[in-house]
Amino acid sequence: MNFQENEKLFSSKLFLYLSRILILYTFSTIFKSFDLSFIHGLRIFDFRGQMFSLFYVIFGLLAWEGATWLARTVERKTSARHTSGKLVFLCAALLLYGVLVAFLFGLFYSLTDILLFHRYEAWESFRRFSYNLNFGVFMFYLLILTFNGIIFYYSGWKEYQLQTERLMRENIQAQYDALRNQIDPHFFFNSLSVLTNLVYKSPDLSADYITQLAKTYRYILDKKFENLVPVQTELDFLDAYLFLIRIRHQQSIQFHTDISDKARTKGMIPPVTLQMLIENAIKHNRFSVLDPLTIHLKSEGNFLVVSNHIRPKAHPEISSGIGLENIRKRYALISNSNIEISQTDNLFIVKLPIITAA
Template identity: 70%
Template sequence: MTTSDKSIEQDLFKKNERIFSSKTFKYLARIVILYLFSIIFKSFDLSFIEDVHTSIFRSQLFSLLYVGLGLICWEGAIWLSRYVEKGVLKGYISNRLLVLCTAMLLYGLIPAFLFAFLYAMMDIMVFNRYEAWESFSAVSYNMIFGLYIFYVLILTVNGIIYYYKGLKEYQVQTERLKRENIQAQYDALRNQIDPHFFFNSLSVLTNLVYKSADLSADYITQLAKIYRYILDKKFENLVSIQTELDFLDSYLFLISIRHQNSIRFTAEIDEQIKAQGTIPPATLQMLIENAIKHNRFSANDPLLIHVKSEAGYLLVSNQVRKKNVPAISSGIGLDNIRKRYELASGRVIEIHRSDEVFIVKIPIITP
């Protein structure tokens, strides 16, 4: 098929789509459906069959009345569907559907009795016939129940179709707003990393430039790598564990200079997990920074931080060595990680505390 043929097909599809979605087509379809129902319903009124030769005009008036009233009641069903949807929107889907069907069943009584009355009046005034009135006044099975069943079939199907159409649009809109809200929250959480880490690094560099030019140059190089990572991954919700570990090497270089090799870090992570597993950017860095902030250490007695993979998690553990003057905890670090995990994957981190060790279990997110 050539490009021009595809273009013609697309134009025809759009044209047909506009036709089928137009109000004119919608109302014509309703008229045809109602007219067909009126023909079927005439079989309930035996006078149409017994008086075949003189009932053509009467038959058409019957159908005209049925179609006219049906169109009005159809619009009423749409209005009722909207009202019910707004009134019980916060309930469960099954409850909303039950309320809608119940409302339609009750609403169906109105056109059933109204049509029976109008038809009876028309039959008396135009044809001087009383069969319809006798059926209506006696609330007969044929007239009232038959009309009720036909109208309810139309109204219920139409109401359910409209309801699910509205529900689908609502769900799409809700999901779009939810995603936008999640992304905004995630961006806000991620941006907390930049200033917090940046000012700590500048503080160390200020002191370092007076001691060693070469070491200062190496420090600046590693700091540049870190910020290259932060800038490159700023708009990514997840990164591979291997990428995070590469970033962590540069971070640990800065930490070793800042704390004079009094922090020791080890990792036992399966190579396949490194390549395929993902976590939110800077998660490990924030956990290590948290351990450094809340524990005492020295060059003679370094703080040990260990990361290992186990049963779908990364376990980040460190010794507990409470400082004589506890650091003021803002809770931002762990809370940041917790919320980013919830927003990115719906999973939660686990925290285990004891007098000897502090462990944070962070889920490994697989694509």
């Protein structure tokens, strides 16, 4: 039986009480199996023995509920105290409660035994504070309490783990959302700057530019709440983006791709990642029609490799810090993979891990 598939059953009150009844009945059977000198002729499976077990189970269920209520009350009343102080109060309260439970069990059972079976052994044993009856019941109470405590604190520990994991995921998602939200104004304002200059030069080309800009920005809006997109989907978006780049820079930017079919169909990456790398290369390097900037995008094993020649500008733009750091953090938040950045004398290379779709 799969525990996760039947979690509701195992956590239901019906299962909880049935398991308690089974435990209490087992303890009562063990209790009767000892040589109990406080009562003679008490067999394990005869009618009188079963009455003993029935009384033990009913009384045990009430005592179990009482111990749970007492533990919660003490914990609530001592919430302001240090953990060690709370534990001392809790243990002392439960031990005193255990003494009371053992006393009441001996009293009520001995009276019941007199009324139903006219047997006085239990009463005599209770009246003399017999070791066998009172201490025996107290020890079994401690066993039940220990078992209950293990379950209670295990459940609390699991709940704490789930809560911690839930808060961690919410925190990660919040961080990821903040990183994604950086993309929108950054991309949009750069595009508007290009469009402002283009409107006065060519209205027809401006119309095409607006159409492609709408497609690219629609992609950003549609994928805003997605952590990963297929590589092919990102490449389709990149084609629209490169159209905007070619209008602005003509033949000054050359872009070459060599992506395997496997990477295209089964690979996934964070949205707008490739666009940010290309924009980063354009921003930090000089280029012209006679000396274009060449950007290569290829698949290499489990990576997408983006590389460009290094041609530092004489007056480099002030970096906003959005590009590479944004990509690095997004990968760190959604997977165990990290991007790899390397640089040679004339090449700047970024390797993006391809996340395989499940």
